[in-house]
Every structure is written in structure tokens, then in C-alpha cells.
Amino acid sequence: MCDNIMAGRKRKMLAMPIAAAAPEQAVNKHKNQTDVKLKVPLAKLKKPIEKNVQSAETERSHYFTKTDLQHRLGQDFFNQPCISLAKAFLGKVLVRRCADGAELRGRIVETEAYLGGEDRASHSAGGKRTERNTAMFMKPGTIYVYPIYGIYLCMNVSSEGEGAAVLLRSLEPLQGQPIMRQLRTARRKEGARELKDKELCNGPSKLCQALNIPRCFDRRDLASDPEVWLERDPSVNPAEPYDIVSAPRIGIESHGEWAKKPWRFYLRGHPCVSVVNKEAERQSESGNVMNDSGPSDSVVQSDTGQHNVKRTQQEYS
DNA sequence: ATCGGGATTGCCT
């Protein structure tokens, strides 16, 4: 069904003036796809992720490109307070470079902040430090991967603050969707329907599967690791604010008051968010707007957000 | 050595 679109896009990419074919194509494709803004005064969300075409030959790159190095976020980025970092992650691109050189990319659209100390819902509550959660106490940018329910993994990134880390909950697939689908389908029942693109990474354990993040990535440094890193989205204007929804975190109901803290953050209206909290969205009706510089004065009109939600739901269905 | 619970997911009704 997307054949025409795919073909058209492919032609477009191939028409790009490129020297180093494979890696540059990958980057250019990524760039094209980032037209899906999901920012707030967004007349975007125009491009459904189904259109985020990619083919086997374009997802391979056998060396770091200049663009990779330019957009990669370093130590400085991670060195900020937990809640601040959780919000700053939104819109950034998580990249996984596989053993065969293929690069998988997904835009972060949902996170949760887990503070140390007082935060009873955190693995590091009360300053508790164990073999499992050691990465939470390591320098900001350290990856914390832990197994959950015996069968799944969750990926966090440590922030500033003793024992604090950010849980990555959902990504918008940008590059390498066929590989992601393959990785995700492997553990599913045979004969199950094919996963839509928006279902590839819309959950903390799903994104670990889709990006092939193994347990042994625990304690690695997201700022310097050759196999996994974070990038700024080159097509996003840093001055343009995101519309961020703050909602209670998920799956921690047993932790009383701390379960109510609105420390889950997601991009309003984005189809790849794992769980939409309508009540939280009413309470912060397009009011939690901020950009890379922090909170903003500008308030986005609510109907803009609504419009984009609807449009997006149609296009991603 | 044993035990209880969990920052989830997928399938079924």
C-alpha cells in the first residue's frame, strides 16, 4: 500500500548529492523523516511513521559519519537534574549501531524520572544501592538496564543526583523498522498479526527488544559508547517548544504518595506514547510548554494539539 | 535455601 510512497521517497533519497553512499543516505533519510515534528504549534505530525521508509541498503553504515559526531550528545547533556533530563530527552534520537553496521533510530517520546533518596518508587529509594541498580549511582549518562517480570528489560539513563535515573518508555521508530519488527516478532506467537510501526517501541521493554538493547549494556556510557548513543534531531528547531504532558508514573501504584508524582513525561498527541492519561492532559491543557532552554512563556492553543492528535490517529492507524 | 514481588507484555474475552 505504501509502495508508491516508498518508491518516491527512495528515489528522492537516491537523488541526493552524496559522496559516502550508505551512511549519508541513512542520515538523509532520518532527516526527511524528522518532518514529523510533534512539536506544539505543530502543523506537523503530517508524516505518519508508516512513511518512514527504509531499506536494507540504506540502514548500513560502516563508520561514524561526520553527522553522527556532530549530532551526538555528550556528557554535558546528561549532567542535569533528573526531572529536567527526563524532559530534555523528549525529541532526542536514540541510536543503536548493530554488530553488522546497521543503525536503528528512534525518537524518544515518553520518559519517567526516578529520583533517589525520598522517591519511594525508585530502585534507589532511601539511597539503597545494590548490585542491580549500581548504574543509577554512576555518572550521568550511564545506562541502567534491568530485567523485569523475568522476561523483559527496561532501559534507564542516570542523571545528576544521587541514585537518580530516567526510564525511557517509548520511541517513535525512525530508521531500521524492518529490523525492529524482526526483533520484536521473534518473541511473539507465530501467526500473530504484523506489528504496526507505532507498536514497535511504544513501551519500555518493547524499545529494548526493538533496538536490541541487551542486559550487558548495563553500566555503559551513553555519551561515549560506540554501539548506542543519543543524537539531537538536526531537523528540529531548538527554539520551537514541545508540548509536554506530565502525568503520574506507570506501574508503581503500590508506592502510595510517590506514585502520584507527575514524573512521567510525554509528547502530547504523539501516537507512539504507550499510555495516554486524559486526566493529566486536561489538567495541563497544552500548558507545559518548553524548549531546550527550559520553561517558556508562550502557551500553545489547545485546539492545535487536538487537531494534531486526530490527524495522527488517522494516519497511524 | 527459600520466598515474594515486580518501572510489562500479549493474548483472550
Place this chain on the structure above:
DNA sequence: GGCAATCCCGATG
């Protein structure tokens, strides 16, 4: 929307 699957980790004795 309910609920089973599944097992590692950490606490306890």
C-alpha cells in the same frame, strides 16, 4: 479491560 506468563533480585531466616 482482565490476567497469565515468567524469573531475577533482594530480603529474610
